[in-house]
Amino acid sequence: MPDRLTAIPFECLVTEQHPLVGGKCASLATMSQAGLPVPPGFAVTIDVFADAKQGSGLMPRIKDLITNVDTDDQTALASAASRARELVRSWRLPEEHENRLRQMYADLCALCGIQDVPVAVRSSATVEDSPDASFAGEHDTYLWVCGIDDVLAKVRECWASLFTERAITYRNEMGYEHDRVDMAVAVQKMVRPRAAGVAFTLDPTNGDRSGICIDAAWGFGEGVVSGDVTPDNFLVDKVMWSINRRTISPKTHAHLLTEVEGSQCPRVSRVQLPDDQVNVPSLTDDEIVAIAKLARAAEKHYGCPQDIEWAVDDDLPAGEDAVLLQARPETVWSKKHHRVGAKTDAMASIVDTLVNPLYARKRTLPA
DSSP, X not given: OOOOOOEEEGGGOOGGGGGGTHHHHHHHXXXXXXXXXXXXXXXXXXXXXXXXXXXXXXXXXXXXXXXXXXXXXXXXXXXXXXXXXXXXXXXXXXXXHHHHHHHXXXXXXXXXXXXXXXXXEEEEETTTTOTTOOOTTSSOEEEEEOSHHHHHHHHHHHHHGGGSHHHHHHHHHHTOOGGGOOEEEEEEEOOOEEEEEEEXXXXXXXXXXXXXXXXXXXXXXXXXXXXXXXXXXXXXXXXXXXXXXXXXOOOOEEEEEEOOTTOSSOEEEEEEOOHHHHTSOSSOHHHHXXXXXXXXXXXXXXXXXXXXXXXXXXTSOXXXXXEEEEEEXXXXXXXXXXXXXXXXXXXXXXXXXXXXXXXXXXXXXXX
């Protein structure tokens, strides 16, 4: 077998290697190298996926299963998808790749000073965040994974998530070939989030780029991303850093760490919240502004509006505890033509020009 790239620390990834690690890992590498606060970790490259796929000899069977299935027949689709995932889970890692992954995880444990450091194992498909489609949320993420054997198992689970009903249907709709999609995987130290959520460097309700919109809830951000939790919402001005809108939602439950009997690693569970947390803001004003400033820094670095996942990490000291977990291009309003005529407030137009001076010179005024 030829020498193949197996795993690369985020801080060591160079631009030429980004096609090997998928959109999510490339973004984490870019943020890390830009000095943004990102938990440490490494990318498992598509070479590992490709070599395991080829070595299994099972891809023709998988392709036959899902190419010929009627995606409107939910029973048939579920059966084909389930069988495809079973086949992927059976793939063996080539020995050279497994040895490298074991060493990379051991190095991460040493860096963090934690034996069997808990990590997030996150899918990073090569078509994620492409200009003509957004695959965000289509593939699996596994939280609080402890120990290399469990990490290796979850890498395979991420590969298998290429063949969920949602992913199969989405690729059919978007015209992607099932056997030409590769999967890299991000392995990243877990944060212990007191609160987490998403941030957009524009207002997703109207596309206004003068503000940063933050959704926040207690615990892990999976509840916010999945829609299981109704988050608090804040809108922060990009110039004055004032909080111009705040909506505190009843948060009756959260995704929190719970202890597992007989295991050194807790698990993430959906937990009912006490009454004194339900209607309390999940972020302080200082935290709101800190997250907004990190989001703005990411937007400046990438040069376009961003859709960001963040967390407030209880392992870090106050004032340094806001971290970025993911940044990807915003894909809804960024595709639409932004018109000045939609703004009747003169000050809003001035603020928009301050925030986006080059864009202001290029845009076309309404007739």
